[in-house]
Amino acid sequence: MMNDAQAAAQLMRWAAENAAHLAWQRVGERSIEFDVAAPYSVRLSALSGTWQLETVSGRGIRTSSLGATDAPFGDVLESLRERLYGTATDEFDDADRSGGQALAQVLRTSSDEERDGIWCARAATLLAGHAIKDGYGLQARLRLEEAAALYAAAGDVDSESRMLQTLASLPELLRA
Numbered sequence: 001m002m003n004d005a006q007a008a009a010q011l012m013r014w015a016a017e018n019a020a021h022l023a024w025q026r027v028g029e030r031s032i033e034f035d036v037a038a039p040y041s042v043r044l045s046a047l048s049g050t051w052q053l054e055t056v057s058g059r060g061i062r063t064s065s066l067g068a069t070d071a072p073f074g075d076v077l078e079s080l081r082e083r084l085y086g087t088a089t090d091e092f093d094d095a096d097r098s099g100g101q102a103l104a105q106v107l108r109t110s111s112d113e114e115r116d117g118i119w120c121a122r123a124a125t126l127l128a129g130h131a132i133k134d135g136y137g138l139q140a141r142l143r144l145e146e147a148a149a150l151y152a153a154a155g156d157v158d159s160e161s162r163m164l165q166t167l168a169s170l171p172e173l174l175r176a
Contacts (some may be wrong), residue, residue: 004046006031007069011044014073036112040102044080051076057099058091081107081119088126101130113156121150121159128166137174141167 002010008030015024015032027033031045041056044066046122051066066079084107091100111119128143148163166173 002070004069005051007046009049011046011073011076023042036102036106037098040099042084042103044076051079053080055083055087055103057087057103058094058096059087059099062087063095077110080118081111084110085119085122085126092126092129097130097133103125104130109167117150118156119156120153121147121156121163124150125163132170132173135174137170140174141170144170 003118008026012024013025025033025035027043030047031043034042034044036042041054041059045052045054046069049069051069051071052063053066054061064083065078065161066083071107084103088100088103088107091097091103094100104123108120108123108127112125120165124143124147127146128140131137131140131143144163144167148160148167151157151160151163
């Protein structure tokens with residue numbers, strides 16, 4: 001069994017080969033931080049044989065366990081995406097949504113690198129919702145079209161249909 005520093009080093013090697021665009025950055029001996037606009041942050045740390053995720057977003061600091069450091073990286077990333085999506089979704093209706101937007105962007109980038117269409121679509125859906133709330137019609141339309149195409153490619157016909165329905169009602173949503 002590897003120690004925490006070895007686990008972080010191994011994940012960084014994997015990231016260098018597979019996740020360059022996410023801008024993972026080693027912080028200390030056992031932690032990795034993702035490129036997120038300040039004052040928000042996403043940090044993954046190996047602590048006592050467990051991957052710990054710490055997010056700083058609009059609602060403050062949240063910490064959760066993502067599994068054992070000897071778990072396959074795909075499983076760790078899946079847990080990471082679930083937590084990022086959950087936090088970004090929880091904060092969607094907050095007065096300050098910028099933290100949730102930052103987390104949705106990390107979700108989008110990490111999913112894109114892994115070519116995970118469903119997670120890319122979920123992130124695009126969240127980002128489209130933020131664009132609608134902010135009155136950015138073109139960005140909302142592009143994100144909804146992207147989400148619909150990604151859901152279609154993944155075979156999720158129901159979600160694709162919901163995105164197309166939302167796209168059809170976009171002018172009304174922007175006026176609301």
